[in-house]
Amino acid sequence: MKDFTQNLEAAKAALSHLDLEEREAAITAASRDFFWYSPVLKPRLDHLRADFVVRPRNEAEVIEVLKTCYDYDIPVTTRGAGTGNYGQAMPMRGGCVMHLRHMNQVLSCTPGRVVAQPGCLLKDLDAHCKTHSGHELRMVSSTWVTATIGGFIAGGSGGVGSVTWGSLRDLGNILRLRVVTMEAAPRVLEFTGEALARVSHAYGTNGIITEVEMPTAPAYDWVDVLVKAKDFGVAMTLADDLANEDGILLKLASVFEAPTAKSFFKRVAPYVDEDDHLLALMVAPQGMDGFLTYLGRQEGAEMIYRSDAHSWARGPGLIFEYGWNHTTLRALKVDPSITYLQIRYGFPKHKALVEKMRAAFPKGEVIQHLEAIRAGGKVGFAGLSMVRFTTEARLEEIIRIHEDAGALIFNPHRYTLEEGGRQHTDDAQLNFKREADPKGLLNPGKMIAFDDPYWTYDTMYAYPDMRPPS
């Protein structure tokens, strides 16, 4: 990549009629995502800063930004709300951060389908769909209040709703993406079917999403439920069994090992003991009778909260804001030494594997947090285990112990697509990047295969602008 510093002023001048941001504090804020969840990424990426931020108002302006930056060899890192926590929105080379917050319109919605611009907040998109179609997104991240649909598609993989609908990558969970390339003459492309895999979960490395079409599901008045259990196996089995009850529609089934609820969930703490494991559920109202029937058959589990009928002086708030990446966030606020891992415990050995990992570490070093999700039609667990961080070497060891046992790790302490994923080249993404971003300016440093096809993954990928930890 060419040195572009001498081009910056000319590029900014060329884009000055757009919503261009040059204030230091605003640029700094727009140059950060939730990478600081990771004590590995924090020291390495904390210094990164874009040179300017631009906020296009429509696709024509996106094209103008991409064309101008192409001409001036300026890297472009695109972001929504920046709630990703793999560092995917960190501008490794500086340059331009393109913020899509202005492109927040819902273009159409019918029961089952919505078309929107990428900068629309998940929360706003759901509200619009619920009003106009009685539907909502099939799945959202726990950062629903602040995150955008474009960011979720480009940087996320699943979340609240995945217990029923699987992951974003599953066929049918994204319908169409409209994408602008970064070439001398940017092209606008429409992707469906097999082509969707080129740009979904590609961190904006090979094209910029300017319109999304997503499937939706009915927007029921989900009942938030909390159940406590003294036996972890009981809590885990409840989540697994309920997710396998075909007639009980769920949107969330999260399991939190003790003492998560007591130690980290302030509003829940008065209702649990230190040794209580917690199960959080979102149940469709018409599923509550079936759920309560099921629960009535279980020993050792007690419902302590349901959002439609409770006597808590102060309710816990949205229950999904205890799950997925919010669990670690809550823990971090109480204990800054905590970080986490993302793990896949695949069916049919998911429960046994979790129990094995529970037994593999000293008490308190790894705290289990599970999310029931569907994959290939079967319920398994996404693990977002909380880890008390000591050293990078120990973190690596904890990862290795999981992998040796057969638990797949998606390493959130890496900022590249490959290292955060399955450590192999995604040919669909790579080939499209070669075509759509010939100068390698889109979110540089995030796709190893483009930079260094012979990388062996022996050590952490060290992009030139990454700072070694002191």
Added chain:
Amino acid sequence: MKDFTQNLEAAKAALSHLDLEEREAAITAASRDFFWYSPVLKPRLDHLRADFVVRPRNEAEVIEVLKTCYDYDIPVTTRGAGTGNYGQAMPMRGGCVMHLRHMNQVLSCTPGRVVAQPGCLLKDLDAHCKTHSGHELRMVSSTWVTATIGGFIAGGSGGVGSVTWGSLRDLGNILRLRVVTMEAAPRVLEFTGEALARVSHAYGTNGIITEVEMPTAPAYDWVDVLVKAKDFGVAMTLADDLANEDGILLKLASVFEAPTAKSFFKRVAPYVDEDDHLLALMVAPQGMDGFLTYLGRQEGAEMIYRSDAHSWARGPGLIFEYGWNHTTLRALKVDPSITYLQIRYGFPKHKALVEKMRAAFPKGEVIQHLEAIRAGGKVGFAGLSMVRFTTEARLEEIIRIHEDAGALIFNPHRYTLEEGGRQHTDDAQLNFKREADPKGLLNPGKMIAFDDPYWTYDTMYAYPDMRPPS
């Protein structure tokens, strides 16, 4: 049971202000269901005939019928449309057939939930719900056009929609049943939760359902799809895989072994060969892109019809009217020697077990027909194999071969709850019958455990009024 013949005139007189039917032809018509699917049941039950038919207009009239018949010791067999094919609505002892066709009102519906009277046709209920809530029943029988919701609950187990929602017996798939008992003073009871199992799929032997509350699901404009394949394994795997695609919402996935489509499906026949296996699907419109993407990856499968875009001179009609019990019905019309079996091929050995059964019989004797269904969260198959009937002994042998291989048989050549099910006493149903029907007048002869607790199932249960085949 007492002889009631001398009481008939008095009972009819007492009920004469109701919609009472005494015409021979009408009584005969109301005394038959689809028992004639079975060459075993046909000669044994063909002679059965009620003494009169009454059609109550509301719950108060149901109570009046039950009280009057209780007083006069007259058996009451309750029916909806009589589309069941286990003989469940056949009046074994004559007496009164109570037809609920007048009780056909939808009482309320919201997205996710509907309350209705039992005599409402599935088709009308769905139309009402679609108009007023954008929803429809989660599952219906293939006799949707003519069958009632009450009959479906009292006599059915699942059907179109079970590929996503499982079976009626699964928690959450029935919300509430209002039931009238047959006592000196009939009681009106409301059942939810565990109590639902007492009267659902009980053939009206222990109480009469006067109101139902059911969960609903979005009423999408389902796309009917037909796919052909020369290799049976390809067709079966397509159905299984698609039902396991979490992002592709299906309402039906049926597999028909060759030459079913060519021989029995008249309007499909021009588009297939004798050796073509057929897959029938109902796909949510927003799932079509994912479905076509999946199909594009398969060798040896070709889509020949989609209802939203086709050039067939004459379309096939509703695709689900080729599946479930309609398959046998279509075959029977072409070849009267055909009957069928109902089989459960449970996950995870379902595909292997089907292949084993395919190999177990001479060509053409047993023709595979599979319906992908969920059970316990896993996709497996309901088999409704068509059988070329020769003798009862051979039919028994075919059943035994299935059972020996581990395939569960629900024998549709038996008219009792136990023999058509798992050959064991359902205590919830039995105990409630003892309480709700102390004289044993409700649909007599259908619950062996009530008549003869020591029955050993060595031979077919021969209720006194069953006629031995000549």
